[in-house]
Amino acid sequence: xxxxxxxxxxxxxxxxxxxxxxxxxxxxxxxxxxxxxxxxxxxxxxxxxxxxxxxxxxxxxxxxxxxxxxxxxxxxxxxxxxxxxxxxxxxxxxxxxxxxxxxxxxxxxxxxxxxxxxxxxxxxxxxxxxxxxxxxxxxxxxxxxxxxxxxxxxxxxxxxxxxxxxxxxxxxxxxxxxxxxxxxxxxxxxxxxxxxxxxxxxxxxxxxxxxxxxxxxxxx
Amino acid sequence: xxxxxxxxxxxxxxxxxxxxxxxxxxxxxxxxxxxxxxxxxxxxxxxxxxxxxxxxxxxxxxxxxxxxxxxxxxxxxxxxxxxxxxxxxxxxxxxxxxxxxxxxxxxxxxxxxxxxxxxxxxxxxxxxxxxxxxxxxxxxxxxxxxxxxxxxxxxxxxxxxxxxxxxxxxxxxxxxxxxxxxxxxxxxxxxxxxxxxxxxxxxxxxxxxxxxxxxxxxxx
DNA sequence: CAGGTTCTGTATCAGTTGCTACGAAATGGG
DNA sequence: CCCATTTCGTAGCAACTGATACAGAACCTG
Numbered sequence: 194x195x196x197x198x199x200x201x202x203x204x205x206x207x208x209x210x211x212x213x214x215x216x217x218x219x220x221x222x223x224x225x226x227x228x229x230x231x232x233x234x235x236x237x238x239x240x241x242x243x244x245x246x247x248x249x250x251x252x253x254x255x256x257x258x259x260x261x262x263x264x265x266x267x268x269x270x271x272x273x274x275x276x277x278x279x280x281x282x283x284x285x286x287x288x289x290x291x292x293x294x295x296x297x298x299x300x301x302x303x304x305x306x307x308x309x310x311x312x313x314x315x316x317x318x319x320x321x322x323x324x325x326x327x328x329x330x331x332x333x334x335x336x337x338x339x340x341x342x343x344x345x346x347x348x349x350x351x352x353x354x355x356x357x358x359x360x361x362x363x364x365x366x367x368x369x370x371x372x373x374x375x376x377x378x379x380x381x382x383x384x385x386x387x388x389x390x391x392x393x394x395x396x397x398x399x400x401x402x403x404x405x406x407x408x409x410x411x412x413x
Numbered sequence: 414x415x416x417x418x419x420x421x422x423x424x425x426x427x428x429x430x431x432x433x434x435x436x437x438x439x440x441x442x443x444x445x446x447x448x449x450x451x452x453x454x455x456x457x458x459x460x461x462x463x464x465x466x467x468x469x470x471x472x473x474x475x476x477x478x479x480x481x482x483x484x485x486x487x488x489x490x491x492x493x494x495x496x497x498x499x500x501x502x503x504x505x506x507x508x509x510x511x512x513x514x515x516x517x518x519x520x521x522x523x524x525x526x527x528x529x530x531x532x533x534x535x536x537x538x539x540x541x542x543x544x545x546x547x548x549x550x551x552x553x554x555x556x557x558x559x560x561x562x563x564x565x566x567x568x569x570x571x572x573x574x575x576x577x578x579x580x581x582x583x584x585x586x587x588x589x590x591x592x593x594x595x596x597x598x599x600x601x602x603x604x605x606x607x608x609x610x611x612x613x614x615x616x617x618x619x620x621x622x623x624x625x626x627x628x629x630x631x632x633x
Numbered sequence: 634c635a636g637g638t639t640c641t642g643t644a645t646c647a648g649t650t651g652c653t654a655c656g657a658a659a660t661g662g663g
Numbered sequence: 664c665c666c667a668t669t670t671c672g673t674a675g676c677a678a679c680t681g682a683t684a685c686a687g688a689a690c691c692t693g
Binding site: 204205206207208210233234235245246249254255 | 649650651652653654658659660661662
């Protein structure tokens with residue numbers, strides 16, 4: 194499943210005159226800001242600096258362009274989350290670190306607010322319901338990764354026996370998704386971090402011994 | 414600020430041949446399900462059972478119809494929340510009851526999933542940014558009402574001195590907003606209620622003495 | 634009844650939507 | 664060089680968007 198220009202082979206015919214990756218980046222930013230239905234081909238071609246035929250030749254159609262932009266978006270987000278989870282010394286630290294990174298990510302001053310995977314197909318007509326379902330599928334996949342980590346913690350004794358792992362993972366995903374709405378409403382990074390701290394008070398087994406270090410300033 | 418047919422005065426000319434309130438209800442349901450941008454005039458006229466000129470004569474234009482549908486939506490939701498808050502014996506009970514009612518409201522089998530005030534203008538182009546801002550304003554108003562109740566609890570000693578009321582209210586609003594995404598993704602009422610229980614563990618001062626009664630089954 | 638008023642359906646308006654036909658331009662292979 | 668191949672910009676497609684002009688129909692007042 195590779196894209197038409199992934200190969201380094203010499204291609205016959207007139208070479209492409211624009212940077213496909215850069216154009217995809219612009220498309221991603223537009224879909225992120227305005228959603229799938231709210232972004233027109235005219236918007237896209239203007240931002241990408243190409244004409245409609247070039248867009249269709251390079252990306253197929255609007256829907257495939259959206260999915261590719263979504264892949265581009267999630268590529269960064271998911272690998273970052275995986276790395277944070279891998280480095281965390283405990284499940285609690287992993288959840289805290291991921292939520293803090295989320296607070297940072299959702300309020301970057303130079304990027305659209307909120308999570309593209311949450312906002313970009315929230316309300317589209319029924320003719321695009323399969324897009325909404327695709328985003329739902331991806332959110333469920335994220336939930337599953339969190340469940341896996343929490344189940345590991347349960348097996349290692351970090352979490353009390355009988356802890357409802359699915360409910361706990363769902364709770365933290367719910368908080369993270371709510372933070373997207375807050376970010377869209379103008380919440381600052383610090384406000385989101387305060388919500389993260391509140392959410393961590395719900396960690397099973399109490400928080401008597403917990404002294405979470407302050408989050409490092411965002412460096413990018 | 415009244416609508417053209419609020420009066421009970423006898424009106425001259427041909428009487429309206431459709432039920433304005435019922436038509437508004439259908440419009441609300443469509444905007445709720447598909448959002449502002451995702452709902453066309455054709456969709457609306459079909460669902461409302463009227464022709465475009467009747468729609469424009471009765472409701473102004475699409476934007477004013479949307480705002481009126483939003484008022485219709487929030488009328489029920491906000492009065493219900495206010496009543497629940499008024500009846501609750503404590504701030505904690507109020508937050509719990511409102512969140513449980515929210516879990517119920519977001520997963521009604523016969524109504525669209527999620528909160529219309531969150532989803533209906535989440536991603537529209539910049540030409541409708543004032544609609545998104547209007548919804549943001551209403552969400553901030555809801556937050557303010559929650560802050561007021563929590564400040565009252567602080568004054569009454571229910572909450573520890575030094576409690577960050579704004580942060581606490583924002584946390585619970587964030588959870589409620591995240592529940593909208595979960596509901597859209599198919600979460601059941603019980604799953605949302607489990608998230609509510611998790612969120613209540615974050616209530617300041619610990620939960621050692623708290624034994625929240627089970628929520629009553631929804632009766633409509 | 635006549636006159637004024639308001640609503641109704643048909644039939645559209647100009648503008649935008651996603652998308653593409655077409656021929657010119659730019660490359661590599663022979 | 665000539666040709667096949669690929670991309671380019673222009674220009675435009677049918678369908679849909681939000682919103683209306685128009686004429687006829689239905690009501691009240693007189």
